[in-house]
Amino acid sequence: MPELPEVETIKRQLNSKLAGLTIKSVVILKSGREKPEGNKFIKVLTGKKIKSIDRRAKLIVWKFVDGSALVTHLKMTGRLIVVDENYKPQKHDRIIFEIGPQHLVWSDIRQFGHMNYLTSNELNATYDKLGPEPLEIKPQQIAELFKKPKTRKVKVALLDQSTLAGVGNIYADEALFRAQIKPMRRLGQITAKERLALAKAIQEILKQAIKLKGTSSQDYVDANGEQGKFEKMLNVYGRKNLPCKICGTPIVRTVVAQRGTHYCSKCQK
Numbered sequence: 001m002p003e004l005p006e007v008e009t010i011k012r013q014l015n016s017k018l019a020g021l022t023i024k025s026v027v028i029l030k031s032g033r034e035k036p037e038g039n040k041f042i043k044v045l046t047g048k049k050i051k052s053i054d055r056r057a058k059l060i061v062w063k064f065v066d067g068s069a070l071v072t073h074l075k076m077t078g079r080l081i082v083v084d085e086n087y088k089p090q091k092h093d094r095i096i097f098e099i100g101p102q103h104l105v106w107s108d109i110r111q112f113g114h115m116n117y118l119t120s121n122e123l124n125a126t127y128d129k130l131g132p133e134p135l136e137i138k139p140q141q142i143a144e145l146f147k148k149p150k151t152r153k154v155k156v157a158l159l160d161q162s163t164l165a166g167v168g169n170i171y172a173d174e175a176l177f178r179a180q181i182k183p184m185r186r187l188g189q190i191t192a193k194e195r196l197a198l199a200k201a202i203q204e205i206l207k208q209a210i211k212l213k214g215t216s217s218q219d220y221v222d223a224n225g226e227q228g229k230f231e232k233m234l235n236v237y238g239r240k241n242l243p244c245k246i247c248g249t250p251i252v253r254t255v256v257a258q259r260g261t262h263y264c265s266k267c268q269k
Contacts, residue, residue, distance in 0.1 A: 002074045004134070004166030005209035006220050006228060007058050010080055013223035014060070014104075015053035017082055021100030022049045030094045033108070035116045044117055045070065050099070057130045057165035067120040072106070077219040078113030081105050109219060130165045134202050142199035143192070150188025154181060154198070155256040167202060170215055173237040173262045175201040182268045183261050184254070208233065236262040 002010070026042045028034070034041045048068070054061040060080065062070035072080065083103050089096065090107060095115070097104040106115065118126065134142060145163050146154065157163055158172040167175070176183050178201035181194055190198075214220060214228030217238050221227055231238075235245055239262060240253035249266040 001058070001076045001168055002078070002214070002220050003058060003168035003171055004055075004206055005171070005212075005230065006214035006222070007055050007060055007074070007166070008210050009213045009228065010074075010223045011053050011055040011060055014080065014082075017102055017223070018050050018062075018099050018104070019052050020050065021102065022047065023097055023099050025098040027096045027098075028094070029089055029096065030111075033094060033111060033114045035114070041115075041117065045097075056127055057133075057161055058168065059126075061123070069118050069120070069123045071116045071118055071123065071126065073114055075108070075110070075112035075114070077109040079105075079107045079219070079221060080223055081107070081221065081225050082223050130161055131163045133165055134167060135206060139196060139199040139203060142202060143195040146187055146190065146195050146198065148187060150186060152187050153183065153256060154185050154187055154190060155183035155259075155261055157187060158202075159257055159259065164202075166206075169259050169261075170217065170234075170237045171202070171205055171209065174205050174235060177236045177263060177268060178205060180268050182265075183256050183263055236264060238262065 023045050026045050028038065028042065031038050036044065048064045051063045051065045054063055058073065060072040083105055085103055087103060087105065092109045093105055093107045095106045142164065146157055155172055155176065158167050173183065175198060179194060179198040181190065181198060209215060209230040212229040212233065213222055215230040216227035217231050236251050239251045241250050243249065244251060244264040244267060247264065247266045249264055251262055252265050254261050
């Protein structure tokens, strides 16, 4: 699933290409994951002028000049790719937008992603459910978020978008490795020093991943159809049984919060 670095990459690319342009047409190839559905979706979006393409947590937010918005969640396998006018629709494409001189394709192999048209009030209500952005607050403020509830596992807290927005499975595992904390430890067992180390690790890894345009460990590509380059920097995620890059101990894979979770049993305490 695209996380903050991947979504931020796509947001920046789309904003540079689409901001200030008008949606000329909307062609729905597969309906059912857009709201409102079908012709209502086409009608409400056609003619909308894009003020900006923003990001909140893992959401790509098309903001229109009239205050409304189109909120896109790519989920596991969603893609938004800018193509030329000669593009031939592919098997998993759902919607093609003609935006100014650009054509934008939304495709989704697993079909878990969605696009929701929202009023300004509905958008604010969506934002209110999310925690702070990890790159917009200080490390000490992030550390405070991981004090309670004391019985909660730290990996579970990292994945909770109402606690901290944008961090998902990949970067939770990587941040915990950098902070030398096992993912199944309870918040009440983590010291203030460790919480601060984790906060700093989250920010460092997210910044580095954004610089490298994300991780393409599965289906992710950016808006230009290109893969991210952070995969080569991964220390634990997706490296089950491979030697730890620090100590050589085989990386362990377990399940925490119903998510595949990777860690080094020696480096992480």
